[in-house]
Amino acid sequence: MSSNAKGPNPVSRRGFLKTTVATGGAGVAIAAAGLHPKEAEAAEIKWDRSADVVVVGAGVSGLACACAARDAGASVIMIDENFDIGGRGMLSGGSIQLGGGHSLQKKYGTVDSADMIFADWTRHDHPSSRYSDRDIVRKFADENAATFEFLLAHGVQFTGREEGGGGASTNAGRTYQTVEWHIPSQVMAPHRGRNGSGLVRRLEESARKAGVEILLRHSMTSIIRESPRSGRVLGITARYMDKDINVQGKKGVFVGTGGHPGNVNLRRTFDPRLTEEYQQACAPYARQSGAAEVMSMAIGASLWATALQTSQSGAAITKTAHIGCQWGYGQLVIETDSPIFHLARATGLTVASWQDVIMVNQTGKRFWNELDGSYNFIAAAMAYNGDPDKLNGGGPIWAIFDSDAVAREKWNPKPPNVDPLYFASGATLKELAASINNPYQKRPMPGTVLQETVERYNSFVTSGVDTDFKKPKPMYKIEKPPFYAAWATPILHDSLTGLRVNTDQQVIDIFGQVIPGLYTGGESMGGLAQHGLGRDLVSGRIAGLHAGRSPSGTR
Numbered sequence: 001m002s003s004n005a006k007g008p009n010p011v012s013r014r015g016f017l018k019t020t021v022a023t024g025g026a027g028v029a030i031a032a033a034g035l036h037p038k039e040a041e042a043a044e045i046k047w048d049r050s051a052d053v054v055v056v057g058a059g060v061s062g063l064a065c066a067c068a069a070r071d072a073g074a075s076v077i078m079i080d081e082n083f084d085i086g087g088r089g090m091l092s093g094g095s096i097q098l099g100g101g102h103s104l105q106k107k108y109g110t111v112d113s114a115d116m117i118f119a120d121w122t123r124h125d126h127p128s129s130r131y132s133d134r135d136i137v138r139k140f141a142d143e144n145a146a147t148f149e150f151l152l153a154h155g156v157q158f159t160g161r162e163e164g165g166g167g168a169s170t171n172a173g174r175t176y177q178t179v180e181w182h183i184p185s186q187v188m189a190p191h192r193g194r195n196g197s198g199l200v201r202r203l204e205e206s207a208r209k210a211g212v213e214i215l216l217r218h219s220m221t222s223i224i225r226e227s228p229r230s231g232r233v234l235g236i237t238a239r240y241m242d243k244d245i246n247v248q249g250k251k252g253v254f255v256g257t258g259g260h261p262g263n264v265n266l267r268r269t270f271d272p273r274l275t276e277e278y279q280q281a282c283a284p285y286a287r288q289s290g291a292a293e294v295m296s297m298a299i300g301a302s303l304w305a306t307a308l309q310t311s312q313s314g315a316a317i318t319k320t321a322h323i324g325c326q327w328g329y330g331q332l333v334i335e336t337d338s339p340i341f342h343l344a345r346a347t348g349l350t351v352a353s354w355q356d357v358i359m360v361n362q363t364g365k366r367f368w369n370e371l372d373g374s375y376n377f378i379a380a381a382m383a384y385n386g387d388p389d390k391l392n393g394g395g396p397i398w399a400i401f402d403s404d405a406v407a408r409e410k411w412n413p414k415p416p417n418v419d420p421l422y423f424a425s426g427a428t429l430k431e432l433a434a435s436i437n438n439p440y441q442k443r444p445m446p447g448t449v450l451q452e453t454v455e456r457y458n459s460f461v462t463s464g465v466d467t468d469f470k471k472p473k474p475m476y477k478i479e480k481p482p483f484y485a486a487w488a489t490p491i492l493h494d495s496l497t498g499l500r501v502n503t504d505q506q507v508i509d510i511f512g513q514v515i516p517g518l519y520t521g522g523e524s525m526g527g528l529a530q531h532g533l534g535r536d537l538v539s540g541r542i543a544g545l546h547a548g549r550s551p552s553g554t555r
């Protein structure tokens, strides 16, 4: 095993020049063969750090990759742009979907096999399996049980078996939840079911114990390849405190930056409707920067399974559960005692019944039955809303309600429960519309339109029939001031599309060839449109083992 070299380490390899230039977040490699030796020497890469395997992204797939690469005997440096490890895994529920007949399944008497997993995740009748690459699914199925045992070997603890398979899975005994990390100050939302903290902290603990070095607040700005479209990936450039450092990966570089919902430009490659107003579920803690995809594409990588970003199913884009805050995803509430509350700014108002509100778009019009949480609701929210200046994406969605609704829901519509930028109130509906002051509300909501919308809805309550959107038995009029508008725009979660890989998690270029030395996994990969931790852990571990076992500096 080689050790991590510290400090500047000029590297001269073969007779030609390798260097990188960062260009607006993405980087390109420059090759200039045939230079005068002195010129070539001047432009040699100065490696600030070096290891066998460099892992970019200390989230779920990155931690699995780092542990596996160490298991294979490789030295590892991890970098992450965040102030702490874990990525979105830190705020996840920690419900891990892995099966194939592992030891806990045997303990609970669950019958499962790799073939059963393969059969589930190649179903043509389910949107989360029909777009996946069958070779990748086969490898995923074959590596499920081994990945679960790998977690146990690295100290991950489980609470027991959960009911439910998720996605295309037909096996109810394939979901296991990790135990929450035991030090509350190291959990971003302690005691609120964010048990994923136990997964990432245990892997971190194991990785550090094994000698993995983790460089936080280091943001990857480019991938260094021998030449722009050929040759080996040699390392990466990362920005740390306004300084660029080059980190060499002698056996390989793994990029697992969590997918692309946080990158508006890239996510619109997959779905043009995903314009700037849609927020991502975990943004106050970890952004899904798309860095792995963008920087790999800059050196020739291909995307894969681009048919649909969301597969029109699952949690990839969802209705909000908490309104009046910027990020109101599902079970995730960032309470005032959370170490990251100052980033979230508000807890949001949790909606118990969607009968208590109506939803309007930025022009003040209803667009769908508020009780529906299916993809039809999302599609209607994202549809053209009649504003000629906003042809893509539906613009902000607002929940409109009155003081009677506040009483029924037992809400306290004040900070820190609501964020003034994502919440408004008014003595009249016109005043309410005028008081919406939000960066994504590009033009004022017309007060007369909002008033007409509410009056029409109130008439549906009288008649008992919603002739516009068929909301079953509209129950409550909106009539008692003050009136309120709370941010309720659908929120992004998974990336189900990403970089093209082979079954060893090596990144494939636009000509169908392996890019030697470059690996990816987790939500940065395409070809396996599956939600969550199971895919991330299996792919990270496969990549780590392959990179860690490969000879230094060879293809």
Ligand SMILES: Cc1cc2nc3c(=O)[nH]c(=O)nc-3n(C[C@H](O)[C@H](O)[C@H](O)COP(=O)(O)OP(=O)(O)OC[C@H]3O[C@@H](n4cnc5c(N)ncnc54)[C@H](O)[C@@H]3O)c2cc1C
Residues within 6 Å of the ligand: 056, 057, 058, 059, 060, 061, 062, 079, 080, 081, 082, 085, 086, 087, 088, 089, 090, 091, 092, 093, 094, 095, 096, 097, 196, 218, 219, 220, 221, 256, 257, 258, 259, 281, 282, 286, 287, 288, 289, 290, 291, 329, 332, 493, 521, 522, 523, 524, 531, 532, 533, 534, 536
């Ligand atoms: C609220 C919530 C609940 C969830 N619950 C579950 C659950 O119960 N079960 C389940 O299966 N799945 C769950 N998930 C999904 C799961 O957490 C993700 O699938 C998983 O974290 C993705 O792993 P990843 O390695 O691809 O990315 P992440 O874990 O997000 O890690 C990516 C890392 O890359 C870093 N990064 C980004 N850009 C750069 C850059 N340029 N340079 C350096 N570092 C960078 C980020 O800071 C981050 O640490 C949940 C997700 C959320 C948001």
